Amino acid sequence: xxxxxxxxxxxxxxxxxxxxxxxxxxxxxxxxxxxxxxxxxxxxxxxxxxxxxxxxxxxxxxxxxxxxxxxxxxxxxxxxxxxxxxxxxxxxxxxxxxxxxxxxxxxxxxxxxxxxxxxxxxxxxxxxxxxxxxxxxxxxxxxxxxxxxxxxxxxxxxxxxxxxxxxxxxxxxxxxxxxxxxxxxxxxxxxxxxxxxxxxxxxxxxxxxxxxxxxxxxxxxxxxxxxxxxxxxxxxxxxxxxxxxxxxxxxxxxxxxxxxxxxxxxxxxxxxxxxxxxxxxxxxxxxxxxxxxxxxxxxxxxxxxxxxxxxxxxxxxxxxxxxxxxxxxxxxxxxxxxxxxxxxxxxxxxxxxxxxxxxxxxxxxxxxxxxxxxxxxxxxxxxxxxxxxxxxxxxxxxxxxxxxxxxxxxxxxxxxxxxxxxxxxxxxxxxxxxxxxxxxxxxxxxxxxxxxxxxxxxxxxxxxxxxxxxxxxxxxxxxxxxxxxxxxxxxxxxxxxxxxxxxxxxxxxxx
Numbered sequence: 026x027x028x029x030x031x032x033x034x035x036x037x038x039x040x041x042x043x044x045x046x047x048x049x050x051x052x053x054x055x056x057x058x059x060x061x062x063x064x065x066x067x068x069x070x071x072x073x074x075x076x077x078x079x080x081x082x083x084x085x086x087x088x089x090x091x092x093x094x095x096x097x098x099x100x101x102x103x104x105x106x107x108x109x110x111x112x113x114x115x116x117x118x119x120x121x122x123x124x125x126x127x128x129x130x131x132x133x134x135x136x137x138x139x140x141x142x143x144x145x146x147x148x149x150x151x152x153x154x155x156x157x158x159x160x161x162x163x164x165x166x167x168x169x170x171x172x173x174x175x176x177x178x179x180x181x182x183x184x185x186x187x188x189x190x191x192x193x194x195x196x197x198x199x200x201x202x203x204x205x206x207x208x209x210x211x212x213x214x215x216x217x218x219x220x221x222x223x224x225x226x227x228x229x230x231x232x233x234x235x236x237x238x239x240x241x242x243x244x245x246x247x248x249x250x251x252x253x254x255x256x257x258x259x260x261x262x263x264x265x266x267x268x269x270x271x272x273x274x275x276x277x278x279x280x281x282x283x284x285x286x287x288x289x290x291x292x293x294x295x296x297x298x299x300x301x302x303x304x305x306x307x308x309x310x311x312x313x314x315x316x317x318x319x320x321x322x323x324x325x326x327x328x329x330x331x332x333x334x335x336x337x338x339x340x341x342x343x344x345x346x347x348x349x350x351x352x353x354x355x356x357x358x359x360x361x362x363x364x365x366x367x368x369x370x371x372x373x374x375x376x377x378x379x380x381x382x383x384x385x386x387x388x389x390x391x392x393x394x395x396x397x398x399x400x401x402x403x404x405x406x407x408x409x410x411x412x413x414x415x416x417x418x419x420x421x422x423x424x425x426x427x428x429x430x431x432x433x434x435x436x437x438x439x440x441x442x443x444x445x446x447x448x449x450x451x452x453x454x455x456x457x458x459x460x461x462x463x464x465x466x467x468x469x470x471x472x473x474x475x476x477x478x479x480x481x482x483x484x485x486x487x488x489x490x491x492x493x494x495x496x497x498x499x500x501x502x503x504x505x506x507x508x509x510x511x512x513x514x515x516x517x518x519x520x521x522x523x524x525x526x527x528x529x530x531x532x533x534x535x536x
Contacts, residue, residue: 027098027480028090030083031272031464031471033265034075034104034183036060036124036287041082042467043090043097046480048491050464051092054085061121065533066128066378066386069121072110072186079187080251087252094254099478100191100243101470102262103269104184106204109162112179112189119173122183123162125204126288126324126377128386130161133168137161137206140222149219151203151210153304156378156386157322160206163225180205180229184262191259192241195231198261200268202233203309210317211298213310234261236268236312237476237484260477263312265466266290266320269436271312272469273460274492276485279431281423283416283449283457284465285439289326289374291419293319293428305382306422312473313484319428321381321419325374325390326412327438330356332376333408357444360406365451366507367403369394371515372411373522381419383519387530393518410508412439413448414515420453434458434494436465443498451504452512458497 027046032039038057045051056078061069087094107125112118123129134154138146147153154161159182167174181189182205185197202208202215207230209216215230234240239258248255262268266284270292273282281293295317300308306321325332334341334352341359345352375388392407424430435457439445450457462468472487481487 026096028092028096029471029474029478029480030086030097030100031467031469031474032079032083032100032102032187033268033466033470034079034102034187035265036105036126039075039078039082040467041079041086042464042471043086043092044468044471046475048462048468048472050462052086052090053464054082054089056082064129068124068127068377070108070124072118072122072183075183075187076190083251083253094252097253097257098480099474100257100259101268101472101474102184102188102259103265103466103470104182104187104201106182106201106264106266107157107159108183109159110181110183110186111166111173111177112181113176114178116189119176120166120170123165124183125157127162128156128378130156130165131386133161133164136164137223141219147300147302147304149209149216150206151298151300151308152206153384154206155380155384157380158204158206160219160223164223177226177229179231181231185231188241188259191243191247193244194241196234196240196261197231198234198236198238198240198263199310200236200312201264204264208233208310210308210310235314236261236263237314237473239477258478260474262470262473263466264309266292267309267312267318268466268469268473270294270318270469271472271484271488272462272465272467273434273436274488275434276313276488279429280434281430281432282434282436283420284437285326285412285445286437287326287328287331289323289412289416291321291416291423293423293430295319295428299426299428301422301426304384306419312469319423319426321422323374323381323412323415323419324379325376326415328376329372329374329390329408329412333405353442356405357442359402360409361444363402363406365504366511367407367410368398369396369511370399370403370407371511371518372407373515373518374408374411374415382422385523385526387526388519389526389529391518391522409445410448410452411515413445413452414512416449417452417512418516430455432456432458434460436463446498447501450498450500452508454500454505456497456499458494461493461495
């Protein structure tokens with residue numbers, strides 16, 4: 026039996042999973058690390074924390090599995106997108122990584138748009154300049170930390186830094202590179218025009234591959250450290266959303282995914298490139314060769330419920346320890362006691378600004394409609410509903426682009442909640458399905474590794490063999506009616522508050 030490792034370098038932790046060649050989970054381990062926010066809207070992490078988590082999780086997985094190192098045929102990498110890792114000529118990290126949800130770079134986005142031109146930028150990179158993307162982060166360092174900028178030798182994404190540590194090779198792949206705003210999306214290669222106009226050295230960018238291609242091999246030193254075999258191939262892998270889509274079988278038209286992780290994503294396959302002219306959703310290269318995908322992203326999906334748990338869920342956390350359950354299970358049980366729509370209590374999940382559809386780094390989270398009648402159950406449920414409303418925002422735009430929607434598959438940590446899946450079915454007014462694996466990006470990365478190692482002939486064939494539907498929840502007619510009414514109010518609230526969000530941001534900047 027052959028085995029494959031999928032490694033997902035996420036925002037809250039790194040998860041490593043060992044799969045057999047049939048896609049069955051053999052063993053897994055997750056190692057967490059902190060997120061640093063030195064100022065409101067900033068978000069940074071230490072690449073060394075990612076590496077330590079990768080080392081520890083691989084060691085645990087191999088030890089628990091009892092699988093021989095020689096039977097691990099390939100490794101696939103997935104990771105949080107858009108993060109900026111800067112290395113000097115010695116291969117050393119020069120500053121903490123600025124990650125995807127950082128919102129400090131609006132001025133740099135304006136600068137990029139002015140230099141490239143809004144229409145030309147979308148023609149090349151398929152997206153407007155956004156604070157989440159890597160390019161604006163690099164420009165921020167150029168404008169604010171020139172002493173670091175002048176020493177840059179390589180710009181890497183989070184998973185590609187881990188690749189460098191595993192293999193000693195600099196490499197990226199098209200799906201993750203799509204989120205840098207340095208890639209020519211139609212041509213699937215770095216854009217010399219964008220790099221030259223922004224005065225970013227072309228040589229700072231690593232070679233870019235298709236996602237299933239072998240990009241390096243485990244070095245002897247690392248093999249000894251991890252308990253793997255020297256020379257084990259490492260494939261390109263994918264950004265977390267593209268890899269998660271492969272792990273969810275989103276590799277053909279008509280099948281889309283709705284993912285609730287730290288962020289929330291509605292993801293659809295494209296066999297031909299299609300770009301939203303308003304830039305509200307992202308068009309990127311898919312991890313399947315010569316295909317693309319479109320995705321809407323909401324910044325604060327699972328993050329919103331995590332925020333609720335961390336700040337107001339002390340009782341649930343303590344009880345969960347006592348009865349040995351996940352505190353999210355207890356939060357869900359409380360939310361189930363509230364009526365759909367929460368009697369008019371509506372939550373806007375803009376804890377880290379918002380991308381789809383507003384593209385507004387100044388947006389903030391809001392509870393609207395609180396009355397003396399509302400209690401803890403309604404507060405929790407409204408957070409979950411607000412996230413589902415934000416995912417509907419994404420879905421409506423994708424439908425408006427003419428993308429066929431035959432089936433929606435739930436994924437991410439939120440997919441484990443039957444209540445959250447039912448909310449999505451009701452708010453989307455479409456059936457929501459789950460599959461036989463909840464490993465998402467790690468499984469997708471492993472599938473890509475299997476193709477690179479020759480275990481599978483291509484990605485769609487592997488997905489067809491491995492991924493099966495396990496459960497489908499249908500929309501409840503009465504809930505659909507209620508949610509449609511409240512969704513109209515939800516959609517109005519951002520426009521009503523937009524100017525106020527900006528005023529608050531200006532006040533904070535003057536402090």
